[in-house]
Amino acid sequence: MAPLLEIRKLTHIYSQGTPFEHVALKDVDFVAEKGEFIGIIGHTGSGKSTFVQHLNALLKPTSGTVLLDGEAVFSSPQRIRQVRSRVGLVFQYPEYQLFEETVRADIAYGPKNMKLDKEEIEQRVLEAADFVGLDPELLDKSPFDLSGGQKRRAAIAGVIAMRPDILVLDEPTAGLDPRGREEIIANIRRYHARVNGTVIYITHSMEDIARFASRLAVFCEGRIVMDGVPGEIFRHVEELERIGLTVPGITKVMALLRARGLPVPEGIYTIHQAMDALLGLKGGGENA
Amino acid sequence: MLKDITLGQYFPGDTLVHRLDPRTKLVMTILYIVVLFLAKGPISYLAVFLFLAISIGVSRIRLKTILSGLKPILILILITAILNLLYNRGETVLLRFWRITITLEGVFTALTMALRIVMLIAGTLLLTYTTSPLQLTDGLEQLLNPLKKIHVPVHELSMMMSIALRFIPTLIEETDKIMNAQKARGAEFDTGNLIQKAKAMLPLLVPLFISAFRRADELATAMESRCYHGGEGRTKLKVLTMERRDWITLIVGLLMLALVIALRRLGL
Known part of the structure; x- marks a missing residue:
């Protein structure tokens, strides 16, 4: 059987053919299976954010292929729509994407775009809010009245509500205080354990990810330089420090x-x- | 995709054109436009064209870049050319069918008008391609300085302009980011009818406005905390100085103007 997600020889070049040309990814191979909790670590500008935007067909590879269940993500507009709901991507500072009048409506935005019926949407909103630990009372408030940490949770819930097979989170704890960070991490771990889905978690903080990832992939200058279980990765202390990561x-x-x-x-x-x-x-x- | 907008983009370099004082470049651009509109006959056009070609050559800006900058106004050029072609009443009739008459003079005006717009845009593109927005507003502020005497807030205007210019790329990037985030939640910005498209913009515009206001607020605080209080007594980090090359360039520009006026008198 084909792996859940498979990336072959993925290369991405920004502004090709202009003076600003920049190779962000070079010949990246990557496989993710159901149930894995994968940490992606790398320095700023190592290509990790570019990489994850290929997973749900937001960026088109310059060359190489991205396969979900063995099928290319870019075959047709219908396929792209399907892929975007199956691979849920939470961007950095996701609270900046909130726009609806109520938290409930904002979380429902994704499921609504999937053309689900009303009861289904309502059920998913409640479920997603529960996963991120958002008090049901907050659902009828304006998202702009929430605290920073609550906004972050609401935004993550908006992606979880699509019930993706793969949940991708780009630095979900950036800019939060230690307590907010711990809570978000605990919620994500609980979510992972309960739905047995695949989680891909991008960070540059080794300290966090080491505790709960089942596998780590290390990015450096647009390539995956290490890929394995944390115990294996952390044998290479000197190499990790050389590419600018703190163990x-x-x-x-x-x-x-x-x-x-x-x-x-x-x-x-x-x-x-x-x-x-x-x-x-x-x-x-x-x-x- | 949004990042590919080239209008007003600066391409860093270290050529003679890049090193010129922004004031020189601004004055030269104005001179160039005047000369372009004074030009009448083919010889004057050729002279102006040569001047433009040499400037582009010296600046090492690739022709492809200039051409891609011209793309957005292609339709404007075409409409101008076609209107001139159809409505010019000349003597020498080339073609007549139905109620349309095409004359030799019409063809000639259409071509010169098209050429004039192309050269106008190409020349001004050269200015923005070789001058950073900061230099440009700095130069503009210096040039407009005499207007302060009649209480025109020159410094404030130029500060607003540099802030606006500075934030165009930031806002484009932000738009790109929010678009991607909403696309990841299944938003579609380019399908459906007009009303659906307008509705689809809401999840993009609300966050964009909020972030623009937040940025404005943060910037104002940051400026105040560094004691910004307008242009009074403010000194420059990089003081603009006119070098020999600037004066020579300006003299070339004036000679150009004289030449085209002379050619115009001669009807060339």
């Missing part, structure tokens, strides 16, 4: 300990792993 603090601590001669394993990225490794070391010492 999680605990990974850094463990790398420094190892450099001092302590035999702790590579690829540690959570406090628990580090604790187990250190306790194991201590236990080993006592036994000897």
Whole structure:
């Protein structure tokens, strides 16, 4: 069976043929399966935002193909419409796209464009609001009366309400305070666990993503330079730092300990792993 | 797509044309337009054309770029040419059918009118292609400075102009972003009848207006917190100075004007 999402040799060049020509993506191969929680990390300008806009046919590849269920996303206008509701894309600062008079109407915008009937739309709005932890009382307020964090949730709900097979989030916690960040992340994780959908989460913060992604893809200068489970990725501390990414603090601590001669394993990225490794070391010492 | 709009875009470079003082370029552009409208006969047109061709050559702006800048006014040129072709009453009749008469003089005027518009736009494009918007407004402010005596708020006008110019790309980018975000939620901006299209613009216009107001507010605060209080006593980071090359260019421009006036007298 074809993978849920498959990208082959994707290249994107902005303003081709002008003095502003810029190669944003170069020969990118990528596969996503159902149920995965994929973190995409990369420096600003590494091509990650350009990449995700290809996933729902917003950008047309300069060359290469994007396949959803083995079928090209760009075959016809009907297909594009279908793809946009199946791959839900939440942009950076999504609250800037709110426009309706009430939060309810704004969340309903996507489902309405899918031409669903009224009851179905209402049900999806309530479900999406619940997923993002938005109080039902807020649904009849104007989106412009909400707080920053609530606006963000309402905007994310607007995409979740389309019930996409793949939910793509571009820096969903940018500009939020630590508490707002934690809450959004918790909501997204809960959503992922409940619907068993695929989530693609773009960030440049390793600290966040390391805790919950089942797989990480690292972008650098328009290419995927690493792709694998977090434990594997975080073995390459030096390489990650060289391309300008900060590894999680605990990974850094463990790398420094190892450099001092302590035999702790590579690829540690959570406090628990580090604790187990250190306790194991201590236990080993006592036994000897 | 929206990013491909070339009108008024600046192409950085380091040629003689780029280095000229913006005031020189502004005055030269005005001179050029005057000369273009004074030109009458083929020889004068050839002279003005040569001048334009040399300027474009020196600026190293690619011909393709200039031509793509001309594309939006193609229809205007065509309409002008056709109207002149049909309504010019000349002596030498070339073609007559139904109620339409086409004369040799008509063909000639149509061609010169089309050529005149093309050269007019190409010349002014050269100005915006080689001068950054900031330099341009700076130059304009300096040129209009004498008007301050009759209480024209020259500084404020030029500040408004540079802010407006500065925010065109930002707003285009913003529009692009919001369009994409709404498209991701299934919006379609280019299908349906006129009313449906107008309705489809709402999810784009509301966020765009809100963000424009927010930006204006933030910019005003940022300017005030840096003690901006109008043009009084304000100094420039880059003081414009007229160099030798500027004076030479201006003299060339004046000679050009003299030449075309002379040619006009001679009926060439």
